[in-house]
């Protein structure tokens with residue numbers, strides 16, 4: 001009828017506590033579709049020592065709820081109504097994850113979100129530049145191809161810009177690419193995805209997956225599916241938003257990579273960052289291979305020489321759209337007071 005003391009001990013231990021504790025993580029947009037499950041996954045991560053949650057509404061409830069999960073981190077939640085709520089959320093943060101902003105509805109492109117989300121990201125980046133200028137920023141809010149240049153310009157204007165610390169989170173594209181070939185490969189493998197985070201700028205490098213052999217037809221179909229995976233979810237949600245749960249998973253995974261790198265592990269990731277790789281084409285931001293360390297980007301690696309001609313062509317075709325989105329973001333901040 002009663003479990004032995006030992007069995008109770010085992011049952012109570014659900015997460016490893018052997019990881020050195022270290023990071024305060026802040027989530028801006030924490031009460032939203034992504035923000036809530038992301039806060040849950042971060043609370044479950046033993047590397048997180050403090051979780052700061054901020055949204056314009058509903059954060060106290062989210063904070064009270066995840067705050068009961070029995071990892072050792074403390075949780076505080078603030079809304080725009082709390083005096084200094086954003087400041088308190090950000091002070092001391094090592095990572096700031098930003099999923100604040102509106103999601104797509106069927107028929108919209110990510111760029112259609114620019115008019116609403118550009119101002120939200122600009123203002124939140126401004127607060128980060130003021131209250132946690134040394135934090136790593138993980139930008140999820142769309143259109144990522146423009147919101148990362150926006151945050152960058154804000155940090156430059158504030159005189160605190162460090163290109164090693166501002167990341168556009170493209171991990172959901174990697175998670176999707178990995179899942180879409182999972183059954184074919186028979187195990188979970190990493191698929192590098194480079195470029196940007198919108199339609200044809202999303203470039204899965206299936207040529208880099210050991211043991212994967214695709215017909216031309218399969219390669220075309222899989223590439224298209226990764227590029228437009230977001231639309232699949234938007235359509236299925238039928239007006240109720242875009243990917244939230246898979247994004248929370250992908251965002252929490254990327255945050256964990258940065259925390260592991262901070263603790264001294266060698267971590268290879270893919271993220272939309274400031275790079276000179278396409279300097280000759282006049283492009284400043286591109287999602288590529290990055291080695292991480294405690295300061296953020298340790299090294300940016302060029303695309304592997306062994307990528308296929310098909311993939312090289314996809315990269316070439318993505319550049320004009322990436323440039324357009326980048327310029328739009330940069331000009332937005334230049335024209336803001």
Ligand SMILES: NC(=O)c1ccc[n+]([C@@H]2O[C@H](COP(=O)([O-])OP(=O)(O)OC[C@H]3O[C@@H](n4cnc5c(N)ncnc54)[C@H](O)[C@@H]3O)[C@@H](O)[C@H]2O)c1
Pocket residue numbers: 028029030031032033034035054055056057099100101102103104113117120124139140141142143144169170171172173197241242243244247
């Ligand atoms: N990078 C990616 O791969 C990826 C994946 C999925 C979604 N997204 C994007 O993430 C964003 C959020 O999506 P969602 O589904 O969570 O939307 P949502 O509407 O469910 O949640 C957004 C949250 O942001 C909050 N918010 C709005 N303005 C704010 C501000 N100034 N400060 C703080 N919080 C603010 C809202 O109150 C809301 O709770 C969208 O722009 C979406 O396109 C990106």
Ligand SMILES: O=C(O)C[C@H](O)C(=O)O
Pocket residue numbers: 103104110142172229230231233234242243
């Ligand atoms: O598709 C969207 O609008 C959300 C996100 O960028 C995604 O890829 O799921």
